[in-house]
Amino acid sequence: MSDSREMDECEPSHSDSWELDQFKNEKASGKFHMAPSTEINLMDDFLEMERLASLPDSGSGSRFVGEGAASDQSNVGQDTMKAEVEAMVQKNVELEKKLENMEADKLEMEMIFSECQMQLETSENQIRAAELNVAELQTQLSLANKSNQELYEELKETKTNREMVESKLKLTQTDVEELILQIHSFEEEIQKERALSSENLIKRRMLEDDLEKERTLSAENSIKSRKLEDELSRMKHEAQVQQETNTLLKEGVDQDLKLKQEKGFALASSKFAECQKTIAFLGKQLKSLATLEDFLLDSDKPMELTCEATLQGPQNGGEQLKSHNNSDLGLPKRVFEPPISQLKSRNGFGKLVPRSKSVSRGGTH
Known part of the structure; x- marks a missing residue:
């Protein structure tokens, strides 16, 4: 009778261990794709379940000492194990939902990450183009400064030439005024000569x-x-x-x-x-x-x-x-x-x- 009781007591533990093994195999086969932190939490839960499952085995020796108490404890442990398995299944469902949500978030984050990478590449290209533009603008600025310096030198030279031309113009105006006075004097002499032309005509005749x-x-x-x-x-x-x-x-x-x-x-x-x-x-x-x-x-x-x-x-x-x-x-x-x-x-x-x-x-x- 004791052997049959031991077999009955061991059957729930074997069934519990089989469910744990099945859960582990499903996890190992890649059915559940969890994040590293989620996997650590699940491992902690599995270890807790194994610890709970091993409790009846460790207490079986004591039940051999007292037969009446052992049968009661095995029934209580079996009920507790079932409740824990149901809780674990419920928790597994919740974890699967969380995993699906996390995968959706992961996909969204990957899309955001790819968009960010594209934006980063675009920004880098824009930065390179901006650097090229800056270099070109610096070259143009140096050329513009050089041109401004040359224009400034030409302006100074033009100003000097203008002053020289103005001085020459003043001298020329003075000469023109003198020439005008000489022309007036010549015109007066021509008028006198014209007055004498009639006398010269008579003399010639x-x-x-x-x-x-x-x-x-x-x-x-x-x-x-x-x-x-x-x-x-x-x-x-x-x-x-x-x-x-x-x-x-x-x-x-x-x-x-x-x-x-x-x-x-x-x-x-x-x-x-x-x-x-x-x-x-x-x-x-x-x-x-x-x-x-x-x-x-x-x-x-x-x-x-x-x-x-x-x-x-x-x-x-x-x-x-x-x-x-x-x-x-x-x-x-x-x-x-x-x-x-x-x-x-x-x-x-x-x-x-x-x-x-x-x-x-x-x-x-």
Whole structure:
């Protein structure tokens, strides 16, 4: 009877141990995926259950001592074990729910973690791009500073050049004012010269009249010169014939005829000398007329040159003209030498009537 009781008492313990083993196997097979802290708690619970399950075995020896008390204790222990197993099953269900919740939280945390990693990578990329931008901005800043320095140097140089140009401009304005004053003075002198142009026109007309007279006189003198040349050639021919005759009749001619021949030669020589003088005088007159005509043509220059000649010295021009009329032209004083009062009132012959007027006047003659 004792053996059967022991077998009955051991059956609940074996069933309890089988449930614990089954629970352990399910845990080992990976059915329950718990977090490390949850697994530690479950292990503590399993150890507690094993301790409780081993309690009837440890008390079996004492039950062999007292049979009545042992049977009562085994029934109580069996009831307690069942209650504990039911509590463990209930706790296991709760733990499974917690595990499911924790797995859901884990998945959510993994998703959050992956999102955080993606955000971190994005942030790192943004940081790298920002660092590159900062480096580029620093390079641009250094270039901008260098450009600003160069612009500042150019600005200083430009300011210096501007000051120099302003000083030159002031000097130029002063020169312009002086030139304006000179232009006003030149205009006044030009007005004076224009006032004297009418007098010079009258003087030129007088000179042209004198020139026409001299041309007429030159033509008459040229005719006389031709006549004298013809007479001289005739006299030369007669003298040559006479000389030949004298040579042929030299021995038979008396002293009186010889004297007459000598007188004829002397007379012919004197006439020949007079003819040469007349020819030389006419040549000088022709030369002086040509020089005077060139002088009148040269006087037909523009008003600017005449003004310049007048400004350089009207008195010198009058003296040069006077000396030119008296010495270079070689004309008689009665024809070309004007009165002294007229020379004093004259401002020079550099400014005369324009060339077109003189040409047209010459064409009328």
